[in-house]
Amino acid sequence: MSDALSELKALEDHGAFAARHIGPSEAEVAEMLEALGLESLEALAERTVPAAIRGQEFSALPAPVNEAEAIAELRALAELNNRVHSLIGMGYHGTHVPPVILRNVLENPGWYTAYTPYQAEIAQGRLEALVNFQTMVTDLTGLPVANASLLDEATAAAEAMALALAATKAKSNTLLVAEDVHPQTLAVIRTRAEPLGLTVSVVAPAKVAAACAAQKPFALVLQYPGTTGAVRDIAPEIAAVQAGGGLAIVAADPLSLVLLTPPGEMGADVVIGSSQRFGVPMGYGGPHAAFMAVKDTYKRLMPGRLVGVSVDAAGRPAMRLALQTREQHIRREKATSNICTAQVLLAVMAGMYAVWHGPEGLKRIARRVALQARLLAAAARAAGFTLRHDAFFDTVAIEAGDKAEALMHAALAAGFNLRRLDASGVGIALDETVSRADLDTLVAVLAEVGRAKLALASLAPAGGLPAALERKSAFLTAGVFNSHHAEHSMLRYLKVLEDKDVALNRSMIPLGSCTMKLNATAEMIPVTFPGFGEIHPFAPVDQAAGYLALIRRLEGWLAAITGFAAVSLQPNAGSQGEYAGLLAIRAFHQARGQGQRDICLIPSSAHGTNPASAVMAGMRVVVVGCDRDGNVDLPDLEAKIAQHAGKLSALMITYPSTHGVFEEEIIRICEAVHEAGGQVYMDGANMNAQVGLTAPGRIGADVCHLNLHKTFCIPHGGGGPGVGPIGVASHLAPHLPNHPLLKEAGPATGYGPVSAAPFGSASILPISYAYIRMMGGAALKRATQVAILNANYIAKRLEGHFPVLYKGARGMVAHECILDCRGFQQGGGVLVEDIAKRLQDYGFHAPTMSWPVAGTLMVEPTESEPKAELDRFCDAMIAIRGEIRAVEQGRMDKADNPLKNAPHTAAEVTAEDWTHPYSRADAAFPLPFVAAHKYWPPVKRVDNVYGDRNLVCTCAPLEDYAQAAE
Numbered sequence: 001m002s003d004a005l006s007e008l009k010a011l012e013d014h015g016a017f018a019a020r021h022i023g024p025s026e027a028e029v030a031e032m033l034e035a036l037g038l039e040s041l042e043a044l045a046e047r048t049v050p051a052a053i054r055g056q057e058f059s060a061l062p063a064p065v066n067e068a069e070a071i072a073e074l075r076a077l078a079e080l081n082n083r084v085h086s087l088i089g090m091g092y093h094g095t096h097v098p099p100v101i102l103r104n105v106l107e108n109p110g111w112y113t114a115y116t117p118y119q120a121e122i123a124q125g126r127l128e129a130l131v132n133f134q135t136m137v138t139d140l141t142g143l144p145v146a147n148a149s150l151l152d153e154a155t156a157a158a159e160a161m162a163l164a165l166a167a168t169k170a171k172s173n174t175l176l177v178a179e180d181v182h183p184q185t186l187a188v189i190r191t192r193a194e195p196l197g198l199t200v201s202v203v204a205p206a207k208v209a210a211a212c213a214a215q216k217p218f219a220l221v222l223q224y225p226g227t228t229g230a231v232r233d234i235a236p237e238i239a240a241v242q243a244g245g246g247l248a249i250v251a252a253d254p255l256s257l258v259l260l261t262p263p264g265e266m267g268a269d270v271v272i273g274s275s276q277r278f279g280v281p282m283g284y285g286g287p288h289a290a291f292m293a294v295k296d297t298y299k300r301l302m303p304g305r306l307v308g309v310s311v312d313a314a315g316r317p318a319m320r321l322a323l324q325t326r327e328q329h330i331r332r333e334k335a336t337s338n339i340c341t342a343q344v345l346l347a348v349m350a351g352m353y354a355v356w357h358g359p360e361g362l363k364r365i366a367r368r369v370a371l372q373a374r375l376l377a378a379a380a381r382a383a384g385f386t387l388r389h390d391a392f393f394d395t396v397a398i399e400a401g402d403k404a405e406a407l408m409h410a411a412l413a414a415g416f417n418l419r420r421l422d423a424s425g426v427g428i429a430l431d432e433t434v435s436r437a438d439l440d441t442l443v444a445v446l447a448e449v450g451r452a453k454l455a456l457a458s459l460a461p462a463g464g465l466p467a468a469l470e471r472k473s474a475f476l477t478a479g480v481f482n483s484h485h486a487e488h489s490m491l492r493y494l495k496v497l498e499d500k501d502v503a504l505n506r507s508m509i510p511l512g513s514c515t516m517k518l519n520a521t522a523e524m525i526p527v528t529f530p531g532f533g534e535i536h537p538f539a540p541v542d543q544a545a546g547y548l549a550l551i552r553r554l555e556g557w558l559a560a561i562t563g564f565a566a567v568s569l570q571p572n573a574g575s576q577g578e579y580a581g582l583l584a585i586r587a588f589h590q591a592r593g594q595g596q597r598d599i600c601l602i603p604s605s606a607h608g609t610n611p612a613s614a615v616m617a618g619m620r621v622v623v624v625g626c627d628r629d630g631n632v633d634l635p636d637l638e639a640k641i642a643q644h645a646g647k648l649s650a651l652m653i654t655y656p657s658t659h660g661v662f663e664e665e666i667i668r669i670c671e672a673v674h675e676a677g678g679q680v681y682m683d684g685a686n687m688n689a690q691v692g693l694t695a696p697g698r699i700g701a702d703v704c705h706l707n708l709h710k711t712f713c714i715p716h717g718g719g720g721p722g723v724g725p726i727g728v729a730s731h732l733a734p735h736l737p738n739h740p741l742l743k744e745a746g747p748a749t750g751y752g753p754v755s756a757a758p759f760g761s762a763s764i765l766p767i768s769y770a771y772i773r774m775m776g777g778a779a780l781k782r783a784t785q786v787a788i789l790n791a792n793y794i795a796k797r798l799e800g801h802f803p804v805l806y807k808g809a810r811g812m813v814a815h816e817c818i819l820d821c822r823g824f825q826q827g828g829g830v831l832v833e834d835i836a837k838r839l840q841d842y843g844f845h846a847p848t849m850s851w852p853v854a855g856t857l858m859v860e861p862t863e864s865e866p867k868a869e870l871d872r873f874c875d876a877m878i879a880i881r882g883e884i885r886a887v888e889q890g891r892m893d894k895a896d897n898p899l900k901n902a903p904h905t906a907a908e909v910t911a912e913d914w915t916h917p918y919s920r921a922d923a924a925f926p927l928p929f930v931a932a933h934k935y936w937p938p939v940k941r942v943d944n945v946y947g948d949r950n951l952v953c954t955c956a957p958l959e960d961y962a963q964a965a966e
């Protein structure tokens, strides 16, 4: 190479992204290593990761590219997708994302980098947005309580099934499903019903009422309107299932409910659906926010998160997550749902779509698509076809006889995907993006295939909504849905909410186990490329070539990183990956004639989703204890393996452990399980401590899920979206999930789908793709080393102030550390919660509180935090320790101190009256850096108990309060 070319090579910035993603500079890494008395990052890895598992080759990963190159590569992939206008329906519709929402929510790190709103005081913005979503869902469905989102419509239907089973105390084990529910919904219901021993009975719509009387199912699932578009009066069917003691579950299209009598008014017990068409791109299947609304009687059985209005310490309204005792992290193996990460960002978008359009705007959109459908129905008739249903909302089902194929072809040639219903049927689902020109084209297509002369102008609308089912009740009457129709008003409303919250664009969020690392802008930009957004999940697969190429490459990279043979990207959260992986294990045992193996061993330190998933997969949970060092108690494990030998199905283990330690005995643990005929399921939430240093496949696991929204840079979105792919060893590869509507989605021998869409939340996969592509193998390994370095640096700096609860064999923590705060209660009465709330005054989001050990904080800094930010956090913690000491030593009052009164609001600190024995400055500006970019918590500490006693989950009380204040 010439000198000039060598110089040029040195100046090129391939791989330069790594230095942006990894927070500490070379010099800072050296400084931190020195503080730990270590020579190098390699030496750190040697001190931390047990020798027996160290070493992982990355030969399959390509050399890194820079940001511009990665964006260009993803643009090219997006352009490989063919953006044919899909009028397929089946729960996925074209929609215009209002630009003000696109830019200020979906493309805004203030919204997408936020964490799940467990620390309510610094999450009031997104909590309010979720209350809007819940209000929208209750209004549209006609039921009083709605949750803050579920993963997709099909899993929401399966969740409703589990709710109904619990509500009816399992008096029957038959679930009745009307034949006209979306096929993917039925398929997911079947997957979820099988391990629970439930019978799924499918009946034609006309026979539903009679079947209810004959079979007395525990629940009935209906689609409203039906999957081919038919609208019928479902009230008699609802009454019929209830007469037999079962629950009526209705899967509904939210836009149709603008014009149709809501199922809640017809007596339905549970209404579920997808809010995708409220301004969220189809994205080849997701992510989108599914919804669930229930009768008041069932609110304590409802899966997922529910935002409720409560009051703060000053008596003003404030929101927080309600009824947490329902959830898997509390109920564990008694939970009926494992859902954890949901779809917050998408629920925020859908709720904002309703805010933006308001009731009148939504009516206009709904009436327009309904009229388009009626005109198209008239055209179909005039072209000589018949309609399968005269009563419909936006979807026309055409009986095309032997011209069905010709109709599909002609439509495609004109730029549209229609839905092939069966041999002779074709469905056309209209949506808000269908223009007058599109309608003209569709009419011309019908004319051409039917050999008729047609013109839109001369058609009289045919069919449509039956008058008896027209909606009479008002909806979206709350002020928020009737105020922000001017863009300036909307822009400012979004900004006001955003500014109430702490997200990663403000300060580090050191959440143990949740890996709140950088979500780089270059990774996010491709997500909103139209070539990714506008693809229907059931479009012909040759139109999704870009997606398929991206998916296959990403699967290969993740297989290399985990050391496994095959990967499925279908599960749309970690919890769903757990479930999918356990089903693979179950299917493996069954295929070998070992179906009796149903015991799942789970260490007591496990995340709550683990036992919940095991029960959903038809397993019995046996808890294994932990020893004093936080490791799996080996004698207890061995005893339980021996006790259940012939019945052992699996061990679920998190590695490094949820205590933040690389257990030395992990290989022995895996071997013991294998010797007894069991399989090892690894919870890969802590993969950020493994990548490039070791791998689940190498350690001896058979299956592992990854949380792409933790280790692989998909932002948390305030509590979703996520992606929870599973990697499996070769013997489990035939038992991965698949999908009835796309053979490319998984092996033919698979057990069926766990998500509605073949590749789950496909449209956010470009984020993880971009991350791996820009890092390359060497930098991924360095990221892991620096994540471990950052955690050990924090542990070291805080050592003299807070005891670090668990350490590994050579005195190091893995990528996170647990700070023991239990000792402070005795001396000064300071609780871990007081520390968490006080951190808000310093501008920080608290670490994970009281999990996996009550009374502790689990800190995970990730590799992305620069040293200065780590130091600010440590300074804050040390200053707080000083405040605790002042209380302990009696220099500060036990009840009236900055810890107990935290957080402090601007209103409080600037009020005339200040009665506390510490200064206003100490309250609000306890350290110099705090003043430099002060974050003001918008409310004082939120009262959880009050909110649960007076459960309110909609906008009304907030508005009453705001009015009273005016």
Ligand SMILES: *Cc1c(COP(=O)(O)O)cnc(C)c1O
Binding pocket: 339, 340, 341, 513, 514, 573, 574, 575, 576, 607, 609, 610, 654, 658, 683, 685, 686, 707, 722, 724
């Ligand atoms: C986050 C997490 C889960 C659950 O993953 P979701 O994506 O939230 O469903 C499971 N186990 C552990 C250890 C986790 O940290």
